[in-house]
Amino acid sequence: MLVNTRQDDITGRAFPTTAECPADSFGAPAPSLEIVTISRLRAGGAGRSQPFRPDRHCLITLTSGALRHAVDFREHAVAPGQWLWARPGQVQQWGDLDRAEGTVIRFTTGCLDPDTAIGVCADDPHAPVLRSPAAEDHALLRAATTQLQWEHSADRLAPDTRRQVLRHLLAVLVLRIASLPGVPAGPEQGEVYLAFRDAVERDFANTRTLSDYAEALACSPRTLSRATIAAVGMPAKEFIDRRVVLEAKRMLACSPIPAARIGERLGFSSPTNFNKFFAQRTGTTPITFRSQVLAPQ
Structure with a gap:
């Protein structure tokens, strides 16, 4: 039986400190909902930052210019x-902010009511990162964003009332964003693949063996591979390995944990095995990857 024992290390950020962003009624020390302009981030030196791994959602939209994130x-x-919608635990890195103007909305899943969080698959790490609205959706999204900004900057309501107003306005915005098509749109994903994907997300640190997942899902390894190839264009075993590599990269980029300890957390029996696994799939060693990703831009 697969049991999740993984512990994520989420460190680093490129947002204003609590002192620069006054806490609102969601609580302290860090606000559960923050709304800042890209010009403010730029003034704070966020451009070309090192990787950071926040425990919050990050929504980014531009009014002009261009941004690579x-x-x-x-x-x-x-x-x-x-x-752009980055989920909690995903590693982010700002590109050059000099040519971009827009808004960044950062919030915890707890800011959403449970029904909305489920409806938008708030904590789905496989959800599309970039979404593009049709022409008729632009005005509605701008109106929802502006209303949320106005209420967030105002301070004329009682704290409990303000919290509920912000929660409802945020729900309107994320429901609209979640309904937009992803860029690029992918093929339809079947039930077998979705069950396998969720099992890998839950247990990749415990086993990298395809037959373990097949047994847990009561199907054959061949069935899992067919479903995974149809959904994402790769065999099931490669899908498992890529998820392990991603977590290794996240921890190497955003935590001070030694590479050997990261390998241990990911279920490797020795540093040598971890180094070999990582190098075979990335073309570089964990230590070299960490040096490269943290090098000044």
Whole structure:
């Protein structure tokens, strides 16, 4: 039986400190909902930052210019009107902010009511990162964003009332964003693949053996591979290995934990085995990867 024993290390950020962003009624020390302009981030030196791994959602939209923003080591080109949604625990890195103007909304899943969180798959790490609205959606999204900004900056309501107003307005915005098509749109994903994907997300630190997942899901390894190839274009075993590599990269980039200890947390029996696994799939060693990703931009 697969049991999740993984512990994530989430460190680093590129947002204003609590002193720079006054706490609101969601609580202290850090506000559960923050809304800042890209110009403010730029003034605070966030551009070309080192990787950071926040425990919050991050929504980014531009009003003008262009921005490249990396999520889990993949760079996304954000154009005006598009929405980038990075989930808690994903590694982010700002590109050059000099040519971009827009808004960044940062919030915890707890800011959403439970029904909304479920409806938008708030904590789905496989959800599309970049979404592009149709022309008729732009005005609705701008109105929802502006209303949320106005209420967030106002301080005329009782704290409990303000909290509920912000929660409802945030729900309107994320429901609209979640309904937008991803960029690029992928193939439809079947039930077998989705069950396998969720099992890997839950247990990748405990086993990298395909037959373990097949047994847990009461199907054959071949069935899992067919479903995974159809959904994402790779065999099931490769899917498992890529998830392990991603977590290793996240921890190498955003925590001070020694590479040997990271390998141990990911279920490797020795540093040598971890180094070999990582190098075979990335072309570099864990230590070299850490040096490269943390090098000044």
